[in-house]
Amino acid sequence: MSAAPTRRVLVANRGEIAVRVIRAAHTCGWEAVAVHSDADADSRWVVLADDARRIGPSPARRSYLDIDAVLEAARDSGCTHVHPGYGFLAERPEFARRVTEAGLTYVGPSAEVIESMGDKAAARRTAEQAGVPVVPGSGVVADAAAARAAAADVGFPLLIKAAAGGGGRGIRVVRTDDELDDAVATAQAEASASFGDGSLYLERCIENARHIEVQVVGDTHGNVVHFFERDCSVQRRRQKLLEEAPAPGLAATLRDEITSAAVRLAAEVGYQGAGTVEFLVEGQAFYFIEMNTRIQVEHPITEMVTNTDLVAEQLRVAAGEPLSVTQDDITLSGAAVEFRINAEDPEQDFFPSPGELVRFDSPNGPGVRVDSGFVAGGQIVPYYDSLVAKVVVHGRDRDEALARAEQALTEFTVEGVVTTRDLHLSLIADEAFRAGGVTTTWFEERSTGPR
Amino acid sequence: MPTISSPLPGVFYRRPSPDQEVYVNDGDQVTEGQTIGLIEVMKNFTELKATAGGTIKEFLVDDESELSVGQDVAVLE
Numbered sequence: 001m002s003a004a005p006t007r008r009v010l011v012a013n014r015g016e017i018a019v020r021v022i023r024a025a026h027t028c029g030w031e032a033v034a035v036h037s038d039a040d041a042d043s044r045w046v047v048l049a050d051d052a053r054r055i056g057p058s059p060a061r062r063s064y065l066d067i068d069a070v071l072e073a074a075r076d077s078g079c080t081h082v083h084p085g086y087g088f089l090a091e092r093p094e095f096a097r098r099v100t101e102a103g104l105t106y107v108g109p110s111a112e113v114i115e116s117m118g119d120k121a122a123a124r125r126t127a128e129q130a131g132v133p134v135v136p137g138s139g140v141v142a143d144a145a146a147a148r149a150a151a152a153d154v155g156f157p158l159l160i161k162a163a164a165g166g167g168g169r170g171i172r173v174v175r176t177d178d179e180l181d182d183a184v185a186t187a188q189a190e191a192s193a194s195f196g197d198g199s200l201y202l203e204r205c206i207e208n209a210r211h212i213e214v215q216v217v218g219d220t221h222g223n224v225v226h227f228f229e230r231d232c233s234v235q236r237r238r239q240k241l242l243e244e245a246p247a248p249g250l251a252a253t254l255r256d257e258i259t260s261a262a263v264r265l266a267a268e269v270g271y272q273g274a275g276t277v278e279f280l281v282e283g284q285a286f287y288f289i290e291m292n293t294r295i296q297v298e299h300p301i302t303e304m305v306t307n308t309d310l311v312a313e314q315l316r317v318a319a320g321e322p323l324s325v326t327q328d329d330i331t332l333s334g335a336a337v338e339f340r341i342n343a344e345d346p347e348q349d350f351f352p353s354p355g356e357l358v359r360f361d362s363p364n365g366p367g368v369r370v371d372s373g374f375v376a377g378g379q380i381v382p383y384y385d386s387l388v389a390k391v392v393v394h395g396r397d398r399d400e401a402l403a404r405a406e407q408a409l410t411e412f413t414v415e416g417v418v419t420t421r422d423l424h425l426s427l428i429a430d431e432a433f434r435a436g437g438v439t440t441t442w443f444e445e446r447s448t449g450p451r
Numbered sequence: 452m453p454t455i456s457s458p459l460p461g462v463f464y465r466r467p468s469p470d471q472e473v474y475v476n477d478g479d480q481v482t483e484g485q486t487i488g489l490i491e492v493m494k495n496f497t498e499l500k501a502t503a504g505g506t507i508k509e510f511l512v513d514d515e516s517e518l519s520v521g522q523d524v525a526v527l528e
Contacts, residue, residue: 058517059462059515193468343493344493351495352492352493352495354460354461354492354493382460382461382462382491382492382493382517383462383493384493384494385493385494386493386494
């Protein structure tokens with residue numbers, strides 16, 4: 001019997017997602033190589049990997065965002081594949097292209113697909129071609145005059161969005177005609193500075209909607225399946241705080257429509273790998289907003305309710321294997337919620353709280369999963385994002401999941417940095433949240449409105 | 452001599468963005484509350500302001516270097 005060639009994946013990321021990819025690689029029989037900056041030399045993912053490479057000093061720009069350094073680490077350690085995780089280089093078409101040009105396999109869609117979905121205006125056109133409803137809006141507007149003409153059609157309030165934007169950045173709300181010129185000028189400047197591309201488009205501002213997104217995975221054999229949806233409506237400044245699957249109270253017919261729309265869009269672009277199609281849902285209407293061409297922070301809740309290892313699926317698909325499941329094999333089981341435990345102080349306007357994890361007692365028990373890149377004694381350094389751990393709970397239904405969440409969050413003891421744990425405990429005790437179906441403005445209205 | 456120190460840990464930047472000029476040069480006059488740099492901590496940026504008016508004698512830390520809480524950043528005179 002001849003042994004299959006060893007697959008060896010470079011994990012081009014840090015923190016919990018690096019640990020997550022290493023685990024999936026090992027369960028698939030692959031080897032995993034970690035990368036680290038100076039600040040992360042003693043990190044957990046370095047310990048868990050089969051091999052590790054230093055890629056530069058602590059600032060992300062000179063390490064995790066340095067494409068040359070990452071590629072050198074991959075070549076030097078004999079990798080066959082590169083997994084980008086999320087954040088950092090994960091949605092840079094240039095990175096995917098350079099990985100491929102170096103003779104390695106990128107774990108994700110092609111550079112062309114990343115590019116076409118990264119251009120939000122182009123993504124809208126693709127969605128329309130696939131028969132997927134989009135938020136009423138304009139094409140790219142060149143200047144303030146074009147914006148005024150488009151605004152008359154779109155109507156107020158509206159959003160000005162950077163065509164190259166993402167992660168909630170580069171978005172401005174415009175409520176009246178008078179605000180438009182100034183907003184276009186500043187949005188253009190901001191978009192140029194942040195994304196190197198000042199292109200803008202307008203979209204109607206849908207204010208009382210839920211953020212519901214569909215997990216899809218496509219393989220190289222033309223198969224695309226969905227793994228149902230997540231509700232990510234609990235947000236602060238367009239950053240997600242907690243997520244749940246499935247979306248509470250979503251009618252079965254609406255679920256069918258949204259999930260099939262997501263599959264149609266992914267199939268339209270020949271999508272390969274794991275991706276997420278995001279929608280706004282208002283009543284029974286839904287609108288495509290964007291597609292994330294990577295694994296997401298909140299993927300574990302989908303894994304919980306569909307009993308699938310999505311990262312392992314990413315690796316298999318990248319190796320040219322067909323999807324391990326057909327759509328009929330994928331069924332929903334129970335409910336899951338993920339809580340992002342960030343080193344931030346909700347009492348101080350979520351100000352970051354770096355420091356040493358003097359104590360780090362993570363919870364466990366039935367239906368509880370904790371994904372973290374840290375152990376007690378680890379450092380939460382100021383260079384990167386503030387995610388310390390994700391507490392993911394699963395139950396037979398939402399009530400059981402939330403009961404387990406309360407227990408798990410109560411058990412989770414972190415000392416040395418301030419975290420968002422207590423905020424999460426207060427959220428799951430909130431009547432409006434308990435009832436299910438809060439919209440994307442709920443959290444901020446709750447924080448600023450009468451209590 | 453009085454100094455301006457960092458109220459938080461992070462990475463110190465002397466410019467608002469990589470392609471722009473520094474906020475202030477050595478020898479420049481500053482007024483109380485004037486921004487002299489940025490401190491990045493976990494993707495959040497906070498302005499570092501002069502705690503009093505005077506002349507910036509010198510910066511004690513380099514652009515893009517790491518700061519700890521209370522570390523002196525610049526000398527005022």
